[in-house]
Amino acid sequence: MSKRSKIILIIIAILFVVALVWFGKKNKKSIIEYETETPFKTTIIKKTVATGKVTPLEEIEIKPQITGIIDKIMLLEGSKVKKGDLIATVRVVPNEQSLISARGRVDNIKLNVENSEIAYKRNKNLFDKGVISKQEFERFELTYNQAKQDLQNAQNDYLIIKKGSAGSGGSANTNIMAQMSGTILEIPVKEGDQVIQSNNFNAGTTIASIADMSKMIFEGKVDESEVGKLVSGSDIEVSIGAIEGVKFPAKLNFIAPKGTEEGGAVQFKIKADVSLSDDYFIRAGYSANADIVLEKRDSVLSVKEAVLRFDKKTEEPYVEVKQADGTFKNVTLKLGTSDGVNVEILEGVTIDDQIKIWNKASKDGKKIDD
Incomplete structure (x- = not known):
């Protein structure tokens, strides 16, 4: 092998070693330092919001007689x-057929009265002379008195049909008064x-509706999943859309015993007495929301829901707790009440445990995905 070939082989070997070292460093995983937080004690309040409106507690409809x-x-x-104030007047438009019939009845009864009067006077003379007994005379007297009473009743009926009322109180039915x-x-x-x-067959025409605006109630609806946690007599807060x-x-003060299905969900009606302020005028029918406390836990051990994870198989909640050697261990939790941000811890961790904060881990201060 020539000297040049040896040099080339040495260079290749050196390059191969350098490549191995570079790839080794490249593939070596850096130790990641995760941020942690400890459990804390706080008050957790679980609420629901009922949508509805405010309406008067006492409201009546005035209908004509x-x-x-x-x-x-x-x-x-x-x-x-005020009760008794005049709101409107009604002019009677009598039914012509009923009016003619009532007038004919009055005329017929007048004939009976005239005949009874004649018989009464004739028999009174006979009674005064001692020709007939008192008992027989009283029979004619009774017939005459009954005829006069029938005439009075018929005349009253005629006036009611014609004017709406009879006698001196003729305006009682035609005047529409406030009833409260x-x-x-x-x-x-x-x-x-x-x-x-x-x-009995018609509700009648409403002329006016009157309400006591100093006493208002909230009427709303809650879902069936939450109605079981409501307690009559509980204090709630009502927000009115028109008053920010x-x-x-x-x-x-009221939770409906029966629900109604709306959009595939069963809703239950609730009512609450609202304490008003003299600084605001509340109009009937304002839309409103009621904040209702379903559950409240004072000073309980809690963690933020963001640190929770759920096992894919058992679906049980867990967190990763930092160990003495810097590693993290999965710890299964038993959860209590949650307000959507914080959740109560019943079992699993203590107030001194360091819990991994997900999506906040790096070695250079930058956030990385878990």
């Missing part, structure tokens, strides 16, 4: 009223509209 036409409306929507003190929320009719009285940054205290 007669059928007719709205003659005049005295007040406007939003007006404050409060605020007029709505007057859904206008002058000239026909209204129908409430009866203000929460009104409320007390839960």
Whole structure:
């Protein structure tokens, strides 16, 4: 072998060794220093939000006692009223057939009264002369009195059909009065509209709705997965969409025993008394949300949910705890209440354990993926 060939072989050998050293260093995994954090004690509050609206606790609808036409409306929507205040008047438009029938009944009973009066007077003269007994005279007297009473009843019926009421209280049915003190929320009719009285077959026409705006309630719905954790009498907070940054205290007083299916989920109605502030005017029907505390755990050992991992086979939660030699060990946990950020630790780690923080590990201060 020539000298030149030996030199070439030596160079190749040196290059091969250098390559081996370079690849060895390249493939050697650096020791990664992970950031850690310790468990801590905090208060965990699990909440749910119920969407709904605020409505008056007491609200009534005013309906007419007669059928007719709205003659005049005295007040406007939003007006404050007291019980007995006049809201509107109704003009009676009698049914012609019923009016003629009632008038004919009055005329027929007048004939009976006239005949009974004649018989009464004739028999009274006979009784005064001692021709007939008192018992027989009283029979004619009773017939005459009954005829007069029938005439009075028929005349009253005629007046009711014609004017809406009888006697001196003729305005009692045609005047629409407030039945409670409060605020007029709505007057859904206008002058000239026909209204129908409430009866067994018809709910009647609503002339006005009145509510006490000083007493409001929250009406909302919660999901079936959370309704079992609600307790009647619990304190909640109500946020009204039209009033930003203000929460009104409320007390839960009703949880529906039966739910309704909406969009594939069963919802349960809830109600709560809202404590209002004089600084704000709350209108009926405002949309609102209620923050309801489902569970509260004071000063419990917790970790951030971000450090949790779940076993792919058992689906049990675990964390990686740093050991004395710098390595990490998987430790299975038993979890309690969670608020979405922090979770209660029942078993598994202590307050002194160092737990690996995922996605925050490097040897040069830069974040890397786990």
